[in-house]
Amino acid sequence: MNCDQLILTTQHKLDVPKEEGNLLLDNCSDIQLLPGGKINALRSSISPEEQPSNAGAAGQILLQNPSFETYVYAQQPFPQFWDDKGAKNMTPPDVQPGAHYVTTSSKDGRYYLSMIARVDGTKEAIGQQLSAKMEQGTPYSFSVWLAHSKDFESRTKEGRAAPFTKPILLQIWGINTKTGAKELLAKSIPASTQRWIEYIFKLTPAQSDVDYLILETCHDPKAKTAYNGHFLIDNCSSILKMAKYRDFHRHIMKD
Numbered sequence: 001m002n003c004d005q006l007i008l009t010t011q012h013k014l015d016v017p018k019e020e021g022n023l024l025l026d027n028c029s030d031i032q033l034l035p036g037g038k039i040n041a042l043r044s045s046i047s048p049e050e051q052p053s054n055a056g057a058a059g060q061i062l063l064q065n066p067s068f069e070t071y072v073y074a075q076q077p078f079p080q081f082w083d084d085k086g087a088k089n090m091t092p093p094d095v096q097p098g099a100h101y102v103t104t105s106s107k108d109g110r111y112y113l114s115m116i117a118r119v120d121g122t123k124e125a126i127g128q129q130l131s132a133k134m135e136q137g138t139p140y141s142f143s144v145w146l147a148h149s150k151d152f153e154s155r156t157k158e159g160r161a162a163p164f165t166k167p168i169l170l171q172i173w174g175i176n177t178k179t180g181a182k183e184l185l186a187k188s189i190p191a192s193t194q195r196w197i198e199y200i201f202k203l204t205p206a207q208s209d210v211d212y213l214i215l216e217t218c219h220d221p222k223a224k225t226a227y228n229g230h231f232l233i234d235n236c237s238s239i240l241k242m243a244k245y246r247d248f249h250r251h252i253m254k255d
Contacts, residue, residue: 059241061132061140063213066236067108071095079113079126085214087122090157096232100164101151104232107196108145112234116154117168117217121226125216127175130239134174134203134210139242143200144215146170146191147232154228166229167192171218172201174210181208190220191231203239213239 010023064081071077077095078084084092093115096102106112115124134140152164167190174185186201215233219226 061130061134061239063128063130063236063238066238067106067234068095068111068113069109071111079111082126082128085125085127085216087124090118090122090124091154093124093126100149100154102149102232103151104147104149104194106234107147108235112232114149114152114230114232115215115217116152116164116228116230117219117226118156119162119226119228120157121219123217125214127212127214129177130211130213132211134205134239135241136205136207136209139202139204141200141237141240141242142172142186142203143198143237144170144233145196145198145235146188147196147234148191148194149230149232150194152230156228162228164228164230166227167220168229168231169218169220170199170231170233171216172203173214173216174203174205175212175214176208176210177212179208183207183210185210187218196232196234202242 008025010021065079068079068082070080072080076092078092079095086092093113094100096112096114097104097106100114102114104112113126115126117123148167150165153161154164156162169190170188171184172186174183175181183205185203185205188199188201191197191199215236217229217231219229
């Protein structure tokens, strides 16, 4: 059945006597179709008892400069408090808008980053030391906003101008800097829309505690060979420890 109208209603809590109450409502998102026609209603899939721990509690890990608003300038602008973790002797991600014919408006603040993957298989990545450890075996929620630019031209390592317009995806790695253990925590689907979309991830370190986070580009695994592509990234959230987390299907968060 097709629907052309959406109604939001209030509801009494089921396990308490009915009484007067209220809620405050703001900032409704767009309704997005995921591949296969599934509605992207990620947050609504979490019941109240499964929400992240209190934002002011020890379960929250704050990132520094999460929207890439401040940057340092050496050979080119680079976001402050983040490290370049991409391929050696290759250019780092770019502070946007304005580079490579990218004109997309930011999701949060004034600036954001563009990140690319290359036909030679090399990738761009950024990383940050966490202010607290993500505990082994504990689930956390984390989100970023991704988009895609219609126009994107960069140079290959041979110095030739080339289009980097194909969609790529985001991989999230966790590292234990004491032991050197590195673990893939989650990855998105390819970011192919020119509108900003929030990608919400469940991160559960399985091998060890994690105290360093890396955000890395990745080619679409369905492609037979590596290719030139990009995504735009902005407005990273805090990392929130989950009080309880239902294992429901979210194909944009994990393969």
